[in-house]
Amino acid sequence: MLRIENLTVEIAGKRVLGGVNLEVPKGEIHVLLGPNGSGKTSLITSILGFPSCHILSGNIRFNGTDITTMPTDERVKLGIGVAFQNPPQIRGVKLGDVLRHLTKGKIDEVKLAGTTNIPVDFFGRDLNLGFSGGELKRTEILQLLAQRPDFAIFDEPDSGVDVENLEVIGKAINEFLKNRSGLLITHLGHILRYLKVDKAHVMFYGTIACSGKPTNIINRIMKKGYKWCERCPKVKKLR
Amino acid sequence: MPKGKKTTLKAIEKPAAFGPDLDVEAFKRETSYWPACKISTLPRDIAQRALSVGISTEEKERAGTYFQIDHSAILQTIRETFSGKAEIMSTKKALKKYRWAKEYWWEIVDANTDKFTALAKLKWDQGYFIRVLEGQKITIPLQACLFISKDNFNQNVHNLIIAEPNSEAQIITGCTVHPNVQSGLHVGISEFYVQKNAKLTFTMIHNWAQNFNVRPRTAALVDDDATFVSNYMCMKPVKSLQMYPVAYCKGANSRVRFNTILHGNQNSHLDVGSKVVLQGKGSRGEIITRAIASDNAQINARGLLVGEHEDSKAHLECRGLLLSDEAYIHAIPELVGNVKGTELSHEAAVGKIAEEQIQYLMARGFSQTEAESLIIRGFMDINIFGLPDALKRDVKRMIDATFGGAL
Ligand SMILES: Nc1ncnc2c1ncn2[C@@H]1O[C@H](COP(=O)(O)OP(=O)(O)O)[C@@H](O)[C@H]1O
C-alpha cells in the first residue's frame, strides 16, 4: 500500500532523513519506534509532501502511484490521513466546521466525538487553541476518524495522555484500524497495550535501523529503553 | 470650547492630524433635490447598494429608517409599534423641533478640530437624529443610510444620537454610493450620548468607491452604568478613509467596546483607530481590531486607551493579516495612564498566513485556496464581537462574499 524507497530529505538545510526504506502492505498495521529527534515526524511530513521537506533522493509510492512530488491535498484524496503530534493553533477556525467538512454529512460527528471523549461544546472552539495535551491528541484522532482515510498515520497519539484517556484512544484507534492499513508512531509504546500490530520498525538518525516482529522489539525497548538499541551494531554503524 | 464662526473659518485650512490631506474645495456641492419616498419604492440600484451596507428594505425588519441621498432626507419614519418609544428624523428637523437638542450639538466633537469638522459646520447637509426614549427597549434595529448619488460630490452630515436613561437599542448605519460614483468626499460628524443605564449598540458599515474619500468624526459620552458598543466594518476599496472615534467613559461603571473589521484592498489607504478615555469609577473599555491588507493597501490601525480614574481598566487587541507583499499594516496601540490603579493592556500582531496552518488544513483534504479562505474567515471571526443574531448573519454573509463562500 505504502512503499518508500531510499528516501533522503532535508528540512531547513538539515538532513533529517537518510535513505529510508519502508513498506506497509495493504491490511497491515506497522509501528514506528524511535528516540526523540530520530526523524519520525519528518518521515510523516515527507509522506504528506509538505513543501518544507526537500526530497534529495528516493521515492514514495501509494497504491502503486508515485506520489513523491504530488501536492498534499491530492495525496490526502488518494486516502492518506494523519493525526498530528503537534498540530498548529488556528484562530477562528472551528473544530466543528472542519469535522463537518470531513464527514460530508455521511457520519454523525457528535457520536464520533463521544468515542474519543470530546464534549460537543468543543465543536465551537478554535482549532487547537487552549487545548490541553490530551485534548489535542483526542481531537486529532477525532478528525482522522471523521476523515476515514484508507491509510491512517498516528504520530505519537499516546504522548502526554492520562491512563483513562489512553484506554479511550487505544480502543478508538483499534476499532478504526479494523479493515484498514496504518502506521502508528509511538515513543513510549503505551498505546500498544490496546492494539495488535503486524510489524515494528525502529528509527535512528533519520533512517530505519531495524524492522521485525513487533513483540520482540517492543518488549526489549519497553524494558531497556533506546539505550539498548544504541548498543546494537546496526545502530552503531549509522552514527 | 470655542464655537465662533471665525475660528471655524480658520480651521477650514487645518489639515487633519492623521490621514492624507485633501483639498475640500475640489468637490461639487450642487445637486438636485430628492423627493421623499417609501423604502419599498427606492430605485433598484440604490436599494441594492443600501443592502450591501446592512440596510434592509423590508420594513418589518427594522424599527425605523432614516435615508438620506446627497443633501435630501428622503425617508424618516418610525414603525407604528415603536412610535413614542424612539424617534428618527433629520438633524435639521430635530434642532427645529427641540430647543434642548442644541445642548448636544457640537458638544463633544469640536468644530475646530480640523478642516473636515469645520467643513461640516460651515456646509452642513442634514444627517440623522435618533432618540431612544427613557426606559424604552427597542427590540429590532433602527437603521440609517447615508447615500451619495453623484460623482465627485461632497456630503457633510452631522448625526446626533441620544439613548435616554434605561433605554436599549441597536442602530445600523450604512454609508455608500451609487455604482456610477467613483470619487467624492463624505464627512460625517456623529455625537452619541448614552445616558444612565442605557445600552446602545451601533454598527456602521461602509462601502465606498475606488477614488472616494471619507472622514468621519465621532465622539460618544457614556454615563453611569451605561454601555456603548460600536462596530465598524469596511471591506471594499476606498481612496482614503481616516477616522479616530473617541468614547468618554464618564459615568461610574460605564462600558465601551469598539470592534473594527477592515479589509484594505486595491490602493486603499485606511487610517482607522479607536480611543477610549476612562474617567468614571469602575469604567471599562475594550478595543478589538481585525485588519486584512491585500493588493497595495496601506493600513494604519490605531488604538488609544487613556486611564484617568484609579479604578478603571481597558484592553486593546489588534491583529493584522497581510495577504500581499505590496500591502502594509502599521498597528499603533497606545496606552496612557494618568493615575495609579488604572489597568491598561494591549496585544498586537501583524503577519501573513502561517504556512504551517495551510499545510495542516491541506493534510485534512482542503485545497490550498479552501485552506486560505478558511483561515482568513477565521481571522475575521465575528463571534468575538458579540453582535445581535440578525446582524451577525448579515456581516458573516459579507465576509463570506469577500473571502470565499461557506464550506
Ligand atoms: N523545521 C525544522 N527546522 C529545523 N530542524 C528540524 C525541522 N523539523 C525537524 N527538524 C529536525 O529534524 C530532526 C528530526 O525531527 P523529528 O522528525 O521531529 O523527530 P521525531 O519525530 O523522531 O522526534 C530533529 O533534529 C529536528 O530538530
Ligand SMILES: [Mg+2]
Ligand atoms: Mg515527532
